[in-house]
Amino acid sequence: MFKRINKLLSNFSTIQTSSIMKNKVCFVTGAGSGIGKAIALKYTLNGATVISADINLDSVKQTVKEMNGGLALKVDVTNENQVNEAVAESVKQYGRLDVMVCNAGLQLISPVHELSYENWKKVISVNLDGAFLCSKAALNQMYIQENKFPASIIYIGSVHR
Ligand SMILES: NC(=O)c1ccc[n+]([C@@H]2O[C@H](COP(=O)([O-])OP(=O)(O)OC[C@H]3O[C@@H](n4cnc5c(N)ncnc54)[C@H](O)[C@@H]3O)[C@@H](O)[C@H]2O)c1
Numbered sequence: 001m002f003k004r005i006n007k008l009l010s011n012f013s014t015i016q017t018s019s020i021m022k023n024k025v026c027f028v029t030g031a032g033s034g035i036g037k038a039i040a041l042k043y044t045l046n047g048a049t050v051i052s053a054d055i056n057l058d059s060v061k062q063t064v065k066e067m068n069g070g071l072a073l074k075v076d077v078t079n080e081n082q083v084n085e086a087v088a089e090s091v092k093q094y095g096r097l098d099v100m101v102c103n104a105g106l107q108l109i110s111p112v113h114e115l116s117y118e119n120w121k122k123v124i125s126v127n128l129d130g131a132f133l134c135s136k137a138a139l140n141q142m143y144i145q146e147n148k149f150p151a152s153i154i155y156i157g158s159v160h161r
Pocket residue numbers: 001002029030031032033034035036053054055056059075076077078103104105106107126127130156157158
C-alpha cells in the first residue's frame with residue numbers, strides 16, 4: 001500500500017488523467033500526507049478543485065503548493081465547529097460541494113489486550129466521530145444542491161486482525 005502511494009506521489013505529473021472529476025469541488029480530510037494527499041493530487045490532476053483539510057496546516061499547505069491551487073485548511077475532524085466552519089468556507093469560496101472524502105485517520109495498531117482505552121478512544125474519535133461530523137456538515141450542503149449537483153461521500157478506513 002505504501003509503495004503504491006509513494007509511486008503515485010512521485011509520478012504525479014505522469015499519472016493518467018480522465019475528465020470524470022472536471023469542475024468538481026472536493027473536500028479531502030487528512031490531505032496532508034499518505035492516501036489523502038494522493039487523492040487530493042489525483043483529483044486536482046483530473047480537473048477538480050480540492051479543499052485539503054488536515055490537523056497539520058503546514059502539511060496541507062505543502063499539498064496545495066504541489067497541486068498549484070485549491071485551498072488548505074487547518075481542521076481537526078473531531079471538532080464540530082472547525083468542521084462546520086471549514087465546509088462553510090469551502091462552499092462560500094466555490095459555491096458547492098460535490099465530494100467529501102472522509103480519510104483522516106489514526107492507526108494505533110496493537111493487540112486488543114495490550115491496547116489502552118485512551119488509544120482506543122483516540123482512534124474512534126478521529127476515524128469514526130470525524131467521519132460522522134464531516135458527513136453531517138457535507139450533507140447539509142449536499143441536500144441543498146442535490147437537484148443541480150448530485151454528490152458523493154467517500155470513507156477510507158482500515159481493518160486489522
Ligand atoms: N496506510 C495504509 O496501509 C492504509 C490502508 C488502508 C486504509 N488506510 C486508512 O487510510 C486513511 C489514511 O491513512 P494514511 O496511511 O494515509 O495515514 P497518514 O498518517 O499518512 O495520514 C493521515 C492524515 O490524517 C491527519 N489527521 C490525523 N488526525 C486528524 C484530525 N483529528 N483531524 C484532521 N486530520 C487528522 C494526519 O495529520 C495525516 O495527515 C486512514 O483512515 C487509514 O486507516 C490506511
